Amino acid sequence: MLPAIFGLSGLILTPEEEHLIRGVDPLGFILFARNIESPRQVKLLTNSLKTLTGREDLPILIDQEGGRVARLVPPHWQAWPPALDFAHAYAKCPERGRAAAVCNYQAMALDLVALGISVNCAPVLDVPAIGAHDIIGNRAFGAEPEVVAELGAALLEGFAHAGVVGVIKHIPGHGRxxxxxxxxxxxxxxSIDALNRDIAPFKALSHAPMAMTAHIVYDAWDEQQCATLSKRVIDEVIRGQIGFDGLLMTDDLDMKALNGPIPMLGRQALEAGCDVVLNCWGRMSDMRGLAEQLPEAPPACQKRLSDAMTIWRSPPPAAEIAEQQADLVAQRDQLMQSI
Known part of the structure; x- marks a missing residue:
């Protein structure tokens, strides 16, 4: 198994993609808007990936946070509220706000279950700081670490009820x-004190099955390398101080925060301590380069993957999914209106 998660070029697999997948057996795949047209098409695509790899529990990822980060959008799928809405509800009534979040994220996850998607890249556990870039903004569960942790836990709970694996991100924190x-x-x-506040939600949810790194340099920890490529940050902060022992993936290697050939960056990330690299754009040259440069996934990586995917289970019939989702959305709306 190659310790890489690959993006795909389009709505169906190309012959080149099929050949590569058969030859290198990537750990998983991630879908974007370019891969999504209709429920039937997405289901055919995920079925093709599972057939090629021979893995029914294949990690197929998506970014479906709600709000402005959504790959499944109307008219085929409903829109979901941003995370910050639940922070506002929680501030008024913690019990009902949390319950509404569980219902919302279980209902959201059922969209994925129906399509054969097993992993959702959420929750965002970043704690936004005043004056920071708004890339996080309302994707976060507010600006209080305790609330971010509590609602992040509610999200993971909702996902798990549906059989979808969550990914805490962007560890150790993108909020500043x-x-x-x-x-x-x-x-x-x-300062270290400020960073300790930022990592609090990650510490609280260190039992999460998967996590995604931040391409950020933290001077107090490592002045030279961003977290994704820093052995010190991964060993001492993510694995050590935070205590995360799940499957650790990079954020996309093709982001402009990183500089250099994708295969080289992938090798550096694994050497720093990441379990798996994320290569989202579906460029055949990059995927082939990673296949040539990366070693086989070691037993520790495969064990973490196996442990994480125990959350996944075979989906129920489509009619049952639709009925359950409608009930959950109604419960969410009733709870939100009662606050």
Missing amino acids: ALADSHEALPKVTA
Whole structure:
């Protein structure tokens, strides 16, 4: 198994993609808007991936946070509220706000279950700081670490009820970044005390099955390398101080925060301590390069993957999914209206 998660070029697999998948057996795949047209098409695509790999519990990822980060959109799928809505509800009534979040995220996850998607890249556990770049903004569960942790736990609970694996991100925290790591490399100069506040939600949810790194330099921890490529940050902060022992994936290697050939970056990330690299754009040259440069996934990585995917289970019939989702949305709306 190759410790890489690949993006795909379009709505169906190309012959080149099929050949590569058969030859290198990537750990998983991630879908974007370019891969999504209709429920039937997405289901055919995920079925093709599972058939090619021979893995029914294949990690197929998506970014479906709600709000402005959504790959499944109307008219085929309903819109979901941003995370911040639940922080506002929680502030008024913690019990009902949390319950509404569980209902919402279980209902959201059922969209994925129906399509054969097993992993959702959420929750965002970043704690936005005043003056930071708005790339996080309302994707976060507010600005209080305790609330972010509580509602992040509610999200993971809802996902797990549906049989979908969650990914906490962007560990060890993107909330203080003054730049969008899609466009540039952010450098955080905050003190250790401030960073300890930022990592609190990650510590609270260190039992999560998967996590995604931040392409950010934290001067207090490592002045030279961003977290994704820093052995010190991964060993001492993510695995050590935070205590995360699940499957650790990079954010997309193709983001402008990183500089260099994709295969080289992938090798550096694994050497730093990441379990798996994320290569989202579906460029055949990059995927072939990673296949040539990366070693086989070691037993520790495969064990973490196996443990994470125990959350996944075979989906119920489509009619049952639709009925359950409608009930959950009604419960969510009733709870939100009662606050």
